[in-house]
Amino acid sequence: MAAYLSMGEAHRRIADYLSRVADSVSSSDGAALASLLAVSSAQAPAPLSDALSAFPDFPRLAADRYPHLSDLLPPLLRAIHSHSLRRFADAYSSFEKAANAFLQEFRNWETPWAMEAMHTVALEIRLLAEKADRELATSGKNPDKLQSAGSFLMKVFGALAVKGPKRIGALYVTCQLFKIYFRLGTVHLCRSVIRSIETARNFDFEDFPVKDKDRRSSPPFRNQKPPFFGSDSDAIAAAAAAETTNPTPGGAAAAAPEMAAYLSMGEAHRRIADYLSRVADSVSSSDGAALASLLAVSSAQAPAPLSDALSAFPDFPRLAADRYPHLSDLLPPLLRAIHSHSLRRFADAYPFEKAANAFLQEFRNWETPWAMEAMHTVALEIRLLAEKADRELATSGKNPDKLQAAGSFLMKVFGALAVKGPKHIGALYVTCQLFKIYFRLGTVHLCRSVIRSIETARNFDFEDFPVKDKVTYMYYTGRLEVFNENFLVADQKLTYALVHCNPQYESNLRRILKFLIPVKLSIGVLPRITLLERYNLLEYADVVTSLKRGDLRLLRQALERHEDQFLKSGVYLVLEKLELQVYQRLVKKIHIIQRQKEPAKAHQIKLEVVVKALKWLEIDMDVDEVECIMACLIYKNLIKGYFAHKSKVLVLSKQDPFPKLNGKPV
Numbered sequence: 019m020a021a022y023l024s025m026g027e028a029h030r031r032i033a034d035y036l037s038r039v040a041d042s043v044s045s046s047d048g049a050a051l052a053s054l055l056a057v058s059s060a061q062a063p064a065p066l067s068d069a070l071s072a073f074p075d076f077p078r079l080a081a082d083r084y085p086h087l088s089d090l091l092p093p094l095l096r097a098i099h100s101h102s103l104r105r106f107a108d109a110y111s112s113f114e115k116a117a118n119a120f121l122q123e124f125r126n127w128e129t130p131w132a133m134e135a136m137h138t139v140a141l142e143i144r145l146l147a148e149k150a151d152r153e154l155a156t157s158g159k160n161p162d163k164l165q166s167a168g169s170f171l172m173k174v175f176g177a178l179a180v181k182g183p184k185r186i187g188a189l190y191v192t193c194q195l196f197k198i199y200f201r202l203g204t205v206h207l208c209r210s211v212i213r214s215i216e217t218a219r220n221f222d223f224e225d226f227p228v229k230d231k232d233r234r235s236s237p238p239f240r241n242q243k244p245p246f247f248g249s250d251s252d253a254i255a256a257a258a259a260a261e262t263t264n265p266t267p268g269g270a271a272a273a274a275p276e277m278a279a280y281l282s283m284g285e286a287h288r289r290i291a292d293y294l295s296r297v298a299d300s301v302s303s304s305d306g307a308a309l310a311s312l313l314a315v316s317s318a319q320a321p322a323p324l325s326d327a328l329s330a331f332p333d334f335p336r337l338a339a340d341r342y343p344h345l346s347d348l349l350p351p352l353l354r355a356i357h358s359h360s361l362r363r364f365a366d367a368y369p370f371e372k373a374a375n376a377f378l379q380e381f382r383n384w385e386t387p388w389a390m391e392a393m394h395t396v397a398l399e400i401r402l403l404a405e406k407a408d409r410e411l412a413t414s415g416k417n418p419d420k421l422q423a424a425g426s427f428l429m430k431v432f433g434a435l436a437v438k439g440p441k442h443i444g445a446l447y448v449t450c451q452l453f454k455i456y457f458r459l460g461t462v463h464l465c466r467s468v469i470r471s472i473e474t475a476r477n478f479d480f481e482d483f484p485v486k487d488k489v490t491y492m493y494y495t496g497r498l499e500v501f502n503e504n505f506l507v508a509d510q511k512l513t514y515a516l517v518h519c520n521p522q523y524e525s526n527l528r529r530i531l532k533f534l535i536p537v538k539l540s541i542g543v544l545p546r547i548t549l550l551e552r553y554n555l556l557e558y559a560d561v562v563t564s565l566k567r568g569d570l571r572l573l574r575q576a577l578e579r580h581e582d583q584f585l586k587s588g589v590y591l592v593l594e595k596l597e598l599q600v601y602q603r604l605v606k607k608i609h610i611i612q613r614q615k616e617p618a619k620a621h622q623i624k625l626e627v628v629v630k631a632l633k634w635l636e637i638d639m640d641v642d643e644v645e646c647i648m649a650c651l652i653y654k655n656l657i658k659g660y661f662a663h664k665s666k667v668l669v670l671s672k673q674d675p676f677p678k679l680n681g682k683p684v
Contacts, residue, residue, distance in 0.1 A: 443483065
């Protein structure tokens with residue numbers, strides 16, 4: 019369960035990145051700008067990638083905040099986002115727009131301060147084009163991005179091949195063009211660029227950086243040793259052959275995985291056949307653990323040998339159907355899902371549902387629950403793939419409907435398990451997967467029918483279920499009770515989850531406490547600050563302090579500061595209702611002070627005194643408003659007493675004027 023990123027935090031991260039780009043331009047900081055424009059050669063930091071996924075309206079944010087860079091920033095963010103999702107064709111198209119906008123700005127700048135950034139753009143356009151073409155070729159489309167990158171780099175070369183200080187960057191762009199032309203097999207196109215470099219009067223070859231001069235000399239000799247090179251010729255030729263990125267430390271190593279070794283059709287056939295054989299063997303031998311590991315598409319990454327084989331042998335569906343006809347409804351869609359997921363095409367991978375339906379049909383026919391672990395893997399996979407597919411669909415502006423479809427499928431699985439017999443033991447795990455879907459979709463009311471089946475059906479004994487499933491079940495049903503403001507039941511369920519949760523899984527303990535703490539606060543139980551510090555729940559620290567002090571201002575500030583977190587968790591309204599307890603504490607403090615000054619009149623509190631105390635806390639209220647609040651406190655049994663309405667005095671009971679909640683909600 020990935021940590022939730024609020025819209026506010028995502029907005030902050032994106033705004034910070036945009037600010038750094040704009041600052042680097044305004045301050046003419048070429049090195050900083052270069053690092054910020056690196057999409058492929060230096061992976062975009064995870065915080066920014068996560069923020070772009072959580073805040074889909076980032077293009078408008080960029081355009082509104084920096085209108086003078088509106089042609090550059092929105093497509094740049096789209097490219098970073100698409101690249102982080104490994105959708106390279108989309109990343110290239112977006113980055114080329116950003117690159118053209120940057121080139122236009124670069125032409126207008128008189129000095130070459132942004133040369134390092136221009137070189138980064140040249141490198142990025144080539145690397146992204148190579149990745150995009152591999153993706154397009156794999157999906158049977160025309161790989162034309164590298165050719166397009168060559169056209170763009172010729173425009174860059176034209177902007178640099180002029181008199182003035184910018185010409186010093188032309189040789190680097192020339193070398194990027196060479197790499198494109200050699201990869202495309204159009205080396206004859208190098209001639210016009212070479213002619214410009216070697217004959218133009220505004221170029222002095224010795225002025226160029228040594229690394230660019232060496233690089234320009236090496237490509238023609240990648241496959242043979244030039245006889246006129248000195249003793250370093252092997253090293254230079256090897257460096258040219260290995261180089262695919264900027265000559266930065268680790269650059270070549272970082273790019274190496276992108277160029278997979280050639281895989282023969284025979285070897286690909288053998289690997290796929292081996293996988294199919296292991297699936298069939300695990301079914302025939304009733305090996306549930308082995309089958310579960312083989313059905314894991316998303317939760318356990320498919321091994322690279324199988325992914326490579328599926329790319330090299332496109333006819334794998336027919337191979338699976340011909341070799342194992344009795345599993346022809348299961349194996350072909352399973353392989354397609356593995357293949358699409360390895361390419362990070364998640365919407366295409368979701369048809370794993372076809373394989374899941376075929377497996378469910380087989381599972382119904384097996385009398386014993388030997389495949390329960392595999393069935394649980396299928397239930398987990400269908401949810402994870404649906405979540406990824408919906409994120410991809412939403413990003414591309416399509417209807418994200420896969421998670422809803424996954425919920426419908428899991429209801430069928432639940433129906434297959436909620437029967438008399440040994441299979442019912444697996445029903446609670448599937449219930450928990452359904453809960454996760456319903457909570458994500460915001461359709462928590464659908465949980466009720468499943469809960470009713472679990473808690474009222476005679477064929478279920480809750481204590482028979484595995485502990486981990488019971489903990490998850492109690493966590494989600496406890497959250498439901500929080501939403502319904504049934505705090506006593508929520509306290510019981512969440513406390514059960516906390517007590518029985520494995521203490522090694524601190525992240526799970528934190529998730530439980532995130533809801534249990536507001537429940538405890540609502541029934542008058544305050545956590546220690548050490549607990550909040552240990553589980554990184556310090557957003558509740560000021561809330562607890564405000565309850566201790568009777569500080570209404572601090573409570574409101576805490577709610578405002580962490581509003582996004584509390585709203586997303588669904589506890590904001592619970593915490594907002596703590597105001598009554600804060601008022602009680604404030605009146606109690608006034609009572610204590612008054613008892614020290616005038617013991618005889620300690621039980622008589624003028625409402626004007628409460629108004630002044632609130633004003634000191636920068637909260638403006640008149641006497642009538644305070645009287646209304648005091649009446650509410652009396653009604654809620656937070657204060658024992660009555661009003662002397664004419665004199666505007668709160669008269670407290672002389673015995674226990676401030677009753678404790680004793681575990682009862684307000």
